[in-house]
Amino acid sequence: xxxxxxxxxxxxxxxxxxxxxxxxxxxxxxxxxxxxxxxxxxxxxxxxxxxxxxxxxxxxxxxxxxxxxxxxxxxxxxxxxxxxxxxxxxxxxxxxxxxxxxxxxxxxxxxxxxxxxxxxxxxxxxxxxxxxxxxxxxxxxxxxxxxxxxxxxxxxxx
Amino acid sequence: xxxxxxxxxxxxxxxxxxxxxxxxxxxxxxxxxxxxxxxxxxxxxxxxxxxxxxxxxxxxxxxxxxxxxxxxxxxxxxxxxxxxxxxxxxxxxxxxxxxxxxxxxxxxxxxxxxxxxxxxxxxxxxxxxxxxxxxxxxxxxxxxxxxxxxxxxxxxxxxxxxxxxxxxxxxxxxxxxxxxxxxxxxxxxxxxxxxxxxxxxxxxxxxxxxxxxxxxxxxxxxxxxxxxxxxxxxxxxxxxxxxxxxxxxxxxxxxxxxxxxxxxxxxxxxxxxxxxxxxxxxxxxxxxxxxxxxxxxxxxxxxxxxxxxxxxxxxxxxxxxxxxxxxxxxxxxxxxxxxxxxxxxxxxxxxxxxxxxxxxxxxxxxxxxxxxxxxxxxxxxxxxxxxxxxxxxxxxxxxxxxxxxxxxxxxxxxxxxxxxxxxxxxxxxxxxxxxxxxxxxxxxxxxxxxxxxxxxxxxxxxxxxxxxxxxxxxxxxxxxxxxxxxxxxxxxxxxxxxxxxxxxxxxxxxxxxxxxxxxxxxxxxxxxxxxxxxxxxxxxxxxxxxxxxxxxxxxxxxxxxxxxxxxxxxxxxxxxxxxxxxxxxxxxxx
Numbered sequence: 001x002x003x004x005x006x007x008x009x010x011x012x013x014x015x016x017x018x019x020x021x022x023x024x025x026x027x028x029x030x031x032x033x034x035x036x037x038x039x040x041x042x043x044x045x046x047x048x049x050x051x052x053x054x055x056x057x058x059x060x061x062x063x064x065x066x067x068x069x070x071x072x073x074x075x076x077x078x079x080x081x082x083x084x085x086x087x088x089x090x091x092x093x094x095x096x097x098x099x100x101x102x103x104x105x106x107x108x109x110x111x112x113x114x115x116x117x118x119x120x121x122x123x124x125x126x127x128x129x130x131x132x133x134x135x136x137x138x139x140x141x142x143x144x145x146x147x148x149x150x151x152x153x154x155x156x157x158x
Numbered sequence: 159x160x161x162x163x164x165x166x167x168x169x170x171x172x173x174x175x176x177x178x179x180x181x182x183x184x185x186x187x188x189x190x191x192x193x194x195x196x197x198x199x200x201x202x203x204x205x206x207x208x209x210x211x212x213x214x215x216x217x218x219x220x221x222x223x224x225x226x227x228x229x230x231x232x233x234x235x236x237x238x239x240x241x242x243x244x245x246x247x248x249x250x251x252x253x254x255x256x257x258x259x260x261x262x263x264x265x266x267x268x269x270x271x272x273x274x275x276x277x278x279x280x281x282x283x284x285x286x287x288x289x290x291x292x293x294x295x296x297x298x299x300x301x302x303x304x305x306x307x308x309x310x311x312x313x314x315x316x317x318x319x320x321x322x323x324x325x326x327x328x329x330x331x332x333x334x335x336x337x338x339x340x341x342x343x344x345x346x347x348x349x350x351x352x353x354x355x356x357x358x359x360x361x362x363x364x365x366x367x368x369x370x371x372x373x374x375x376x377x378x379x380x381x382x383x384x385x386x387x388x389x390x391x392x393x394x395x396x397x398x399x400x401x402x403x404x405x406x407x408x409x410x411x412x413x414x415x416x417x418x419x420x421x422x423x424x425x426x427x428x429x430x431x432x433x434x435x436x437x438x439x440x441x442x443x444x445x446x447x448x449x450x451x452x453x454x455x456x457x458x459x460x461x462x463x464x465x466x467x468x469x470x471x472x473x474x475x476x477x478x479x480x481x482x483x484x485x486x487x488x489x490x491x492x493x494x495x496x497x498x499x500x501x502x503x504x505x506x507x508x509x510x511x512x513x514x515x516x517x518x519x520x521x522x523x524x525x526x527x528x529x530x531x532x533x534x535x536x537x538x539x540x541x542x543x544x545x546x547x548x549x550x551x552x553x554x555x556x557x558x559x560x561x562x563x564x565x566x567x568x569x570x571x572x573x574x575x576x577x578x579x580x581x582x583x584x585x586x587x588x589x590x591x592x593x594x595x596x597x598x599x600x601x602x603x604x605x606x607x608x609x610x611x612x613x614x615x616x617x618x619x620x621x622x623x624x625x626x627x628x629x630x631x632x633x634x635x636x637x638x639x640x641x642x643x644x645x646x647x648x649x650x651x652x653x654x655x656x657x658x659x660x661x662x663x664x665x666x667x668x669x670x671x672x673x674x675x676x677x678x679x680x681x682x683x684x685x686x687x688x689x690x691x692x693x694x695x696x697x698x699x700x701x702x703x704x705x706x707x708x709x710x711x712x713x714x715x716x717x718x719x720x721x722x723x724x725x726x727x728x729x730x731x732x733x734x735x736x737x738x739x740x741x742x743x744x745x746x747x748x
Contacts, residue, residue, distance in 0.1 A: 059254070060249060060252060060253060060254065060255065061252050061253045062252070062253040062254075091238065092211065092214070092218070092242050094211075120241075121238070121241040121242075122240075122241040122244035122245050122248065123244075123245050123248045124245060124248070124249070142204075150245075151245065
């Protein structure tokens with residue numbers, strides 16, 4: 001596709017619109033084992049928590065990227081939620097079970113930005129579970145690759 | 159030859175087996191690494207799932223538009239589904255997904271659809287049915303594209319998988335063949351090892367037997383055997399060594415040789431051991447070994463040989479044989495030979511003496527007439543002079559004077575008689591029997607008698623007779639001959655002496671001889687005359703103008719030699735000295 005300066009500008013405006021709209025809307029629903037009401041978090045809520053940044057390669061992109069987000073163990077700790085297994089669900093209904101031990105063993109984050117730019121819903125945003133794949137040989141395995149849930153929308157802890 | 163071939167095969171076979179083993183092992187390892195790398199499955203090989211999700215996102219969007227037409231879905235839900243489809247395109251346009259799409263040849267079509275998707279505007283909140291229908295129509299080619307893409311993906315992935323499985327199977331097959339090879343070579347090696355072990359055990363046993371036999375030989379040898387390592391420490395010491403040196407094997411093994419006995423530190427022995435350690439065999443004969451300071455030494459023969467291990471000298475072995483008996487026999491031989499030689503020399507000397515005496519006697523006999531004329535002159539003159547005086551005195555002479563002068567004449571005549579008898583006896587008796595006449599004779603007395611006789615003929619002569627203190631003047635000789643010799647020498651001395659000087663006679667002795675030196679102060683004898691002085695009828699240059707026959711010194715020497723003696727002219731510039739030497743009587747007694 002040929003991008004003229006005008007169409008590029010239009011694209012940028014269009015891309016920025018939903019992000020601005022999403023900031024005040026809850027993007028992640030977290031359900032604990034024995035909590036009645038699920039926690040609904042906005043991007044702002046997540047950005048308010050301590051951020052972790054690291055660079056890693058992914059299996060669906062070339063080169064490495066810098067991801068910034070919240071450590072999953074910090075988030076669950078913050079919400080005071082405990083359990084053995086986490087079921088992560090994406091906007092497209094992709095469902096994956098992740099053992100809680102992953103979050104203890106590795107610095108797994110819920111990333112909200114890649115290379116300094118906010119993740120978008122039209123790409124892999126707004127939230128993406130990212131493993132520090134390059135830091136651990138063990139994580140370079142397809143059994144870990146499928147736990148990288150993008151367009152994450154819900155977490156259930158059992 | 160067969161044995162050599164066998165051992166070579168025994169060596170070559172394991173080497174080949176090990177080589178094959180290593181090659182096969184390396185090959186199998188390489189193959190296994192390859193298989194291990196191939197087995198790794200990347201998520202990029204999960205394209206079928208990507209295509210399925212993409213198709214699913216498309217169909218969900220279409221479904222949402224249908225529901226929107228029925229009023230069951232709002233604009234926000236449509237926007238969500240649209241974003242999800244857009245995210246799928248973002249994924250397909252990125253990294254490995256894009257490469258795969260290119261590989262199956264759909265990238266052109268994908269780009270076209272992506273452009274179409276980008277042009278779609280989000281629906282306003284109050285959208286119409288026509289807007290939704292328009293959107294659905296725009297999306298019509300998307301689902302068909304993903305169905306086709308999924309189809310192609312499946313075919314490509316199965317092709318790839320089939321190819322990879324085939325490659326892996328080939329590699330596994332090669333690994334299996336290699337492992338079988340490894341097993342075979344391992345078996346060969348095991349068998350070789352087993353055979354080598356058995357052989358080694360057999361050889362060990364043989365070696366043990368041989369060593370035991372050697373030990374037995376060393377232990378039972380009558381010869382002393384010891385061995386040293388290259389640091390000269392004792393390693394073998396057999397019982398014969400213990401007997402010889404008085405030290406047991408326990409005391410000596412492990413110690414340095416120089417500590418064991420000083421004998422091994424003697425330069426020759428040490429050099430022999432050094433040479434052996436340098437690879438040379440050598441031997442020493444009859445080395446004295448002092449076992450005890452007070453006892454006579456043993457005499458031993460040594461043979462020192464190097465001990466080698468694979469051409470390298472690791473020590474020396476020393477064989478020591480007690481050769482004292484041989485040494486003693488050799489010494490006894492030497493003693494006997496010495497005694498014989500001494501005896502022969504003695505006999506030779508005696509025979510030489512006898513020969514000299516015989517020759518002198520023979521010379522004298524040949525010159526008997528000359529001697530008579532020479533020797534008789536003086537006694538005849540003495541007798542004549544005594545008788546003349548007696549006649550001149552006539553009746554005036556009293557009885558005493560007559561008796562005295564007659565006695566002088568008779569003495570002279572008696573001397574002549576003795577000389578004749580002795581000379582005839584000596585000449586008659588010849589060699590070997592000449593000594594029969596030799597008796598003890600005091601030369602001092604002879605000199606005194608002569609002095610008296612000479613003064614009787616010429617009263618003004620002066621003769622000083624001296625002798626060394628405690629001199630033994632007794633010679634073994636014929637007194638008549640000794641008297642003649644001294645009379646000759648004294649007459650000569652007086653004849654050639656300067657006026658108013660004394661003639662001296664001095665008697666002294668050494669171990670075997672008595673010497674009588676007669677000397678005067680007078681004209682010296684020319685060097686040229688000295689050698690010929692004792693020849694018969696020779697007269698020196700300085701005797702010109704004096705009376706003489708030139709036979710006196712010849713007779714004197716002949717007579718002296720007949721006694722086993724000698725006459726010599728001593729060299730002295732101031733005085734002329736003739737020395738008569740005769741055997742000591744005391745020496746023969748002893």
